[in-house]
Structure formats: C-alpha cells, structure tokens
Amino acid sequence: MWLLALLFLTPAVLMILTAFKPEAEVLNPASAIPKHWTLENFAYVLGWAEEAPFTRWLLNSLFISTSVTLLVAVFSSMAAFAITRLKAPGGGLFLGIVVASMMIPGQLFLVPLYLMLSRLHWLDTPAALIVPATAGGFGVFMLSAFMRSIPGAVEEAALIDGCSPLGLYLNVSLPLCAPAVATLAIFTFIGSWNDFMGPLVFMDSVRNYTLPVGIALYQSSYYAEYGKTLATSALATAPLIIVFLAFQRQIVDSMASTGLKE
Amino acid sequence: MTYVQKRSLSGLLFLAPYALAFAAFVLAPIAVALVLAFMQFDLTSRSTIHFVGAKNFSDAVKDDYFRQAFVVTLRYVVLMVPGLIVASLGMAMGMNAMTRGRNTVRALLFLPGMFNVAVTAILWMWFYDGQFGLFNYLLKGMGVGPAPWLSDKSWAMGSIVLMSLWWACGGTAIILLAALQQIPKQIFEAAAIDGAGPAPLFSKITLPQLKPVLLFVVVTNTIAAFQVFGQPYLLTRGGPELSTRGLVQYIYETAFNNYRLGYGAAMSWLLFLVVAAFALAQYRFLRRGSV
Numbered sequence: 435m436w437l438l439a440l441l442f443l444t445p446a447v448l449m450i451l452t453a454f455k456p457e458a459e460v461l462n463p464a465s466a467i468p469k470h471w472t473l474e475n476f477a478y479v480l481g482w483a484e485e486a487p488f489t490r491w492l493l494n495s496l497f498i499s500t501s502v503t504l505l506v507a508v509f510s511s512m513a514a515f516a517i518t519r520l521k522a523p524g525g526g527l528f529l530g531i532v533v534a535s536m537m538i539p540g541q542l543f544l545v546p547l548y549l550m551l552s553r554l555h556w557l558d559t560p561a562a563l564i565v566p567a568t569a570g571g572f573g574v575f576m577l578s579a580f581m582r583s584i585p586g587a588v589e590e591a592a593l594i595d596g597c598s599p600l601g602l603y604l605n606v607s608l609p610l611c612a613p614a615v616a617t618l619a620i621f622t623f624i625g626s627w628n629d630f631m632g633p634l635v636f637m638d639s640v641r642n643y644t645l646p647v648g649i650a651l652y653q654s655s656y657y658a659e660y661g662k663t664l665a666t667s668a669l670a671t672a673p674l675i676i677v678f679l680a681f682q683r684q685i686v687d688s689m690a691s692t693g694l695k696e
Numbered sequence: 697m698t699y700v701q702k703r704s705l706s707g708l709l710f711l712a713p714y715a716l717a718f719a720a721f722v723l724a725p726i727a728v729a730l731v732l733a734f735m736q737f738d739l740t741s742r743s744t745i746h747f748v749g750a751k752n753f754s755d756a757v758k759d760d761y762f763r764q765a766f767v768v769t770l771r772y773v774v775l776m777v778p779g780l781i782v783a784s785l786g787m788a789m790g791m792n793a794m795t796r797g798r799n800t801v802r803a804l805l806f807l808p809g810m811f812n813v814a815v816t817a818i819l820w821m822w823f824y825d826g827q828f829g830l831f832n833y834l835l836k837g838m839g840v841g842p843a844p845w846l847s848d849k850s851w852a853m854g855s856i857v858l859m860s861l862w863w864a865c866g867g868t869a870i871i872l873l874a875a876l877q878q879i880p881k882q883i884f885e886a887a888a889i890d891g892a893g894p895a896p897l898f899s900k901i902t903l904p905q906l907k908p909v910l911l912f913v914v915v916t917n918t919i920a921a922f923q924v925f926g927q928p929y930l931l932t933r934g935g936p937e938l939s940t941r942g943l944v945q946y947i948y949e950t951a952f953n954n955y956r957l958g959y960g961a962a963m964s965w966l967l968f969l970v971v972a973a974f975a976l977a978q979y980r981f982l983r984r985g986s987v
Contacts, residue, residue, distance in 0.1 A: 439804040513714035522707025546728035569721035628812035690874035
C-alpha cells in the first residue's frame with residue numbers, strides 16, 4: 435500500500451520538482467531532481483502582464499472562494515437553525531424540496547443561469563460566481579442533520595424563558611455546531627476554488643478569470659512550455675495543499691462518513 | 697403574540713436569506729430551463745424567441761452529433777465507473793489490512809482529489825505529450841516506441857479515464873474503507889473458524905456487508921461520470937475527430953459557442969432524464985440483486 439501511495443504522490447512531486455527546472459532540462463528529463471535549481475519559471479509566472487495576470491487570478495479566486503464560503507456558512511446555519519430549533523412553518527417540507535433539488539445535475543442550470551445573470555448584468559463580475567453558489571443545498575442538508583442529532587432541549591427551554599432567537603443562535607447553537615460548520619466551510623472552499631465550468635461560462639475578460647480557467651487558458655496558448663505551465667499549476671495548488679495539510683484529518687474523516695450517513 | 701407565533705415568525709426570518717437564494721438560483725433556473733427547452737431561442741438573432749413545442753427534443757434525437765456525444769459519454773461511464781469501483785475497493789481493502797500508517801496512506805491517496813481539473817489536466821498533458829511527454833520518455837528508455845496517448849482515436853478515451861482514476865480513486869477508497877471498518881470483526885472470525893477461504897469471505901461477507909455503501913458510490917459516481925466535461929475538454933478538446941466529446945461539452949458548445957440556448961436546454965433535460973433513469977435502475981437492481 436505504501437508503494438501505491440507513493441505512486442499516487444509521484445505526479446504531484448514531479449510537478450513541483452519540474453517547476454524548478456530550466457526549460458532545457460524539462461524536455462530531457464534524465465533525472466527527476468533538477469540539476470540546476472532555478473526560480474525563473476516562478477518569476478516569469480508572477481511577473482506576467484495583461485495577457486495572463488496570474489496574481490490577479492489568484493486574488494479573484496481568493497475573494498470569490500472566501501465570499502462563497504462565508505455566505506454559505508451563514509445562510510446554511512441560519513436555515514438549519516430555523517428548521518430544527520425554531521420549527522419554522524413548512525421547514526420540513528422545504529428541507530425535502532432542497533434535498534430533492536440536490537439530485538439535479540449542475541449542467542442543467544448552466545443555460546438558465548447564464549440568461550438570468552445576463553439580465554442582472556452580473557456576467558463577468560464576481561457576483562455571478564458568488565451569489566448563485568449560496569443556494570447550494572448541501573450545507574442546509576448537512577447542518578440540519580447534525581442539529582437534529584444533538585438534543586435541543588436546552589435551546590427550547592432558553593426560548594421559552596424569553597431568550598432572543600438571535601442570541602440563542604450566536605451564543606449556543608452556532609458554537610455547538612462549530613465542527614460541522616467547519617467541515618462545511620472546508621468543502622465549500624475547495625469546491626469553489628476548483629470550480630471550472632462556472633467561471634468558464636460566466637466570465638468573459640481574461641482579468642476576471644479565476645485560477646482554474648486562467649491557467650487552462652494560459653496552458654493552451656503556451657503549448658509545450660511545461661516548466662512554466664507546471665510552475666503555474668504548482669502555485670495555483672499551493673493554497674489548497676496548505677488547507678489540506680492543516681485540516682487533513684477533518685477533510686478525510688468527513689469524506690469517509692459521506693457513505694455511512696445513508 | 698403567543699410564544700409559538702413568535703417562534704414561527706423568527707423561524708421564517710432566519711430561513712429567509714437561504715430560502716430567497718434557493719428560490720432565485722435553484723427553483724427559478726429550473727423553471728427557466730423548462731420553458732427554454734420548448735423555445736427556439738438563438739442569441740445571434742435577437743428577435744427569434746418563439747414556442748416550437750417538442751421540436752428541440754425530436755431534433756436532438758435525430759442529431760448525429762448528439763448521438764455521437766451520447767455514445768462517447770456512455771463509453772466514459774462504462775470504462776470509468778467499474779474501473780473506479782474495482783480500484784477503490786482494492787485500495788480500501790489494502791488499507792484495511794494495514795496495521796501501521798493507515799491514516800498517512802489514506803491522506804496520500806486522497807491528495808490528487810484536491811487538485812482542480814485544470815491542474816490535473818496540465819500535469820497529465822505533460823505526461824501524455826507525444827514528443828516531450830514523460831510517459832513516452834520512459835517508454836523510450838525501455839526500448840518501446842512512442843505511444844499516441846491523446847492523438848489516436850482508440851487511445852484518447854483510455855488516457856482520459858486513466859487520469860480520471862488517479863484523480864478520483866482516493867475519495868471513493870476512503871468512503872469504502874470507512875464502510876469496511878464498520879463490519880464487525882466477529883463475522884470474519886466465525887467464518888474463518890468454519891474454514892472459509894479468502895474468496896468466500898470476500899463474496900459471502902465483505903460484498904454483502906458493503907452493499908449499501910457500494911450502492912451509494914456506484915450511483916453517485918455514475919451520475920458524476922455522465923456529466924464529465926473538464927477532463928476531455930482540457931486534454932483533447934473532445935478530439936481526435938470528436939471521439940472524446942461527451943454530452944456536456946456538446947451542450948456547452950451548442951449553448952455558448954453557437955448561442956442556441958433553447959436547443960442546449962432541451963439537451964440538458966435529455967441528459968438529466970438519462971442520468972435519472974440509470975440511477976434509478978442501478979438502485980433497483982443493486983438493492984434487489986444478490987451482490
């Protein structure tokens with residue numbers, strides 16, 4: 435198994451090592467480890483001008499993914515709190531509709547969303563990638579299930595004693611759900627960071643691209659300059675690898691439990 | 697106001713932000729997609745939006761490109777899903793048998809899943825490159841001629857599936873490993889005492905015990921595989937000779953390169969129906985079947 439794990443890791447390691455090679459060595463990969471370590475690929479990538487503004491794409495991606503993550507965490511936890519603790523009228527039915535909607539494949543939404551976003555004049559702006567993403571059902575589904583699994587008697591009593599719902603949400607329910615909200619936030623961030631189809635369809639100008647679409651575009655225009663494209667890829671992946679190393683246990687554990695919930 | 701009324705009111709207020717987003721960006725698009733599918737709506741000539749009944753659907757069924765894209769998608773599903781399930785199950789059983797370092801291996805196998813599709817594709821384009829690619833360099837070292845990884849019709853789909861397996865196996869293996877660890881050890885011990893070998897243990901205990909989770913991963917991965925887009929789009933642009941252009945790429949090109957939005961919406965619904973039919977059939981079959 436260790437061998438297989440190392441085999442799986444090899445492409446990623448090769449990507450990083452090759453990004454440090456001068457172009458001549460990339461094309462003649464006699465040794466995996468660079469003979470002459472160089473930062474020229476990274477310098478080249480980060481020093482780009484208008485036609486491929488890597489730093490700009492990075493900032494776009496950071497801004498969009500962070501906004502989506504915050505909004506999803508707030509909206510979903512509020513909705514789950516309303517359904518499970520405040521017993522909002524029709525909440526159960528609403529949750530059922532949300533879960534049913536999760537079965538519909540994302541590609542169905544492309545054309546209508548494109549039309550709606552163009553009417554709103556949101557195409558080619560970050561709003562096109564942020565606002566629709568807050569409507570995803572996974573967060574409400576997951577947090578409602580989590581809140582139902584922990585007893586709500588204390589919260590019920592606090593409400594009857596006249597505690598304000600907002601205070602209850604902020605001081606009791608949200609802290610209780612912190613692990614589940616954190617898991618949701620991590621998955622939302624990764625999903626948004628890696629989204630390819632959304633920015634491909636909804637973004638027009640090169641400077642408004644997010645990283646995945648930007649580097650795909652760059653790759654196709656600098657064909658076969660692998661040292662540079664791999665440096666781009668390594669830089670684009672670095673933030674996620676940091677997230678992964680920091681939350682490795684949580685990510686893998688919640689991934690593991692997705693099949694068991696059924 | 698009574699206590700219950702007050703609680704209901706604040707419940708609605710707390711639900712409102714998400715409910716509004718859901719209505720605007722899930723329910724409304726579904727309605728728009730449904731209406732569009734029965735319209736001819738071409739963005740090139742602004743004035744032409746009109747009702748055409750089921751024409752978009754009957755056009756799609758007769759459209760050779762649609763049929764071809766459907767066959768390509770099916771080929772991907774048929775290669776990818778069984779490959780993914782077998783490979784991940786093997787990986788999960790391998791990890792389950794480990795006594796030390798299981799968590800590290802688990803994380804390493806999952807790592808490729810963190811890469812986005814563009815990075816994954818760039819990396820593998822470098823591996824697959826006919827002239828400068830790593831794979832052909834290694835083949836040359838072994839004295840074998842260069843392989844047409846992405847440039848030959850009969851190779852391209854296999855290469856796409858291989859990359860996708862590297863990308864997606866770890867996630868499914870983690871889910872299956874968690875399920876394996878839930879099987880009570882006593883069942884295996886009792887069967888082993890009764891003299892059952894590894895093959896019967898696997899087919900009579902492991903598989904039946906895993907059935908609910910296997911069903912889950914088969915159905916979710918089938919749904920995902922039917923929607924494959926990024927991997928072939930980035931690696932081959934659907935080529936050579938459209939041999940890897942699946943349905944989602946055809947829909948994307950119809951709607952956003954040729955601006956035939958009504959036709960694109962109708963094809964999206966057809967794909968949805970196919971996916972739903974497959975998922976339902978698998979659900980029925982695997983639940984009843986004696987896997």
